[in-house]
Amino acid sequence: MPATLSGWPRRLLKNLAVAVIGCAGLMAAAAVPAAPVKEVVRDPMAQRVQACAACHGKEGRATNDGYFPRIAGKPAGYLYNQLLNFREGRRTYPLMTYMVDHLSDAYLMEMAQYFANLHPPYPPPQAVDASAATLERGRVLAVSGDPSRNVPACIACHGSKLTGVAPAIPGLTGLPRDYLNSQLGSWKSGVRRAAAPDCMAQIAARLAPADISAVSAWLASQPVDSSGAPAPSAPGKLPIPCGGVPQ
Numbered sequence: 001m002p003a004t005l006s007g008w009p010r011r012l013l014k015n016l017a018v019a020v021i022g023c024a025g026l027m028a029a030a031a032v033p034a035a036p037v038k039e040v041v042r043d044p045m046a047q048r049v050q051a052c053a054a055c056h057g058k059e060g061r062a063t064n065d066g067y068f069p070r071i072a073g074k075p076a077g078y079l080y081n082q083l084l085n086f087r088e089g090r091r092t093y094p095l096m097t098y099m100v101d102h103l104s105d106a107y108l109m110e111m112a113q114y115f116a117n118l119h120p121p122y123p124p125p126q127a128v129d130a131s132a133a134t135l136e137r138g139r140v141l142a143v144s145g146d147p148s149r150n151v152p153a154c155i156a157c158h159g160s161k162l163t164g165v166a167p168a169i170p171g172l173t174g175l176p177r178d179y180l181n182s183q184l185g186s187w188k189s190g191v192r193r194a195a196a197p198d199c200m201a202q203i204a205a206r207l208a209p210a211d212i213s214a215v216s217a218w219l220a221s222q223p224v225d226s227s228g229a230p231a232p233s234a235p236g237k238l239p240i241p242c243g244g245v246p247q
Contacts, residue, residue: 066178072118077168079112090193130217138218152239164230177220195243
């Protein structure tokens with residue numbers, strides 16, 4: 001990403017402007033108790049997180065932009081961990097860092113729980129421009145892994161339906177290919193980090209760029225099972241320890 005605002009794409013500048021305006025209310029609500037009002041507000045958190053919709057779409061269901069992920073329905077523990085990662089510098093994205101920099105742990109958890117409880121319908125999967133061989137390689141990585149590289153299958157952690165596992169493992173279906181590509185690439189390069197042991201950084205380091213492209217293409221092309229809700233628990237012990245995920 002360019003270092004100066006003048007080099008930013010117009011789309012990101014627009015999102016920045018909307019987020020900055022909305023963030024003022026977000027931080028004010030976190031820092032100052034709301035004054036008593038006569039009229040009962042049904043969902044005050046929905047008003048406080050309106051700035052999130054600038055990138056993540058209404059109700060966190062994502063937008064047509066291929067980079068920003070859906071956050072609706074993701075496990076609360078996962079969303080909370082990501083908000084902490086942005087605040088503590090393990091993930092770097094200026095808009096997100098600015099939004100959460102001064103918010104407390106308790107407020108971040110409230111935000112995470114709010115979006116975790118939203119379950120708007122998923123759109124149809126993306127049309128992916130990839131060869132049959134590429135998609136097959138992606139499928140193999142997702143359902144079987146690559147033992148020769150000590151790469152576990154995606155389903156071993158993210159659930160048999162790839163919709164995630166409560167309380168802290170996200171779903172992988174229903175995410176844009178561009179987002180999946182960028183996040184795996186960020187783990188591989190060390191730009192994105194998580195609480196130690198950083199299992200995804202270890203896995204991404206073992207994947208070739210062609211593997212990242214293949215698994216991202218296959219995942220983005222898959223329909224989301226039923227409601228897309230995460231599984232209540234993992235079927236067994238995770239194949240690799242992950243920070244922030246209860247063992």
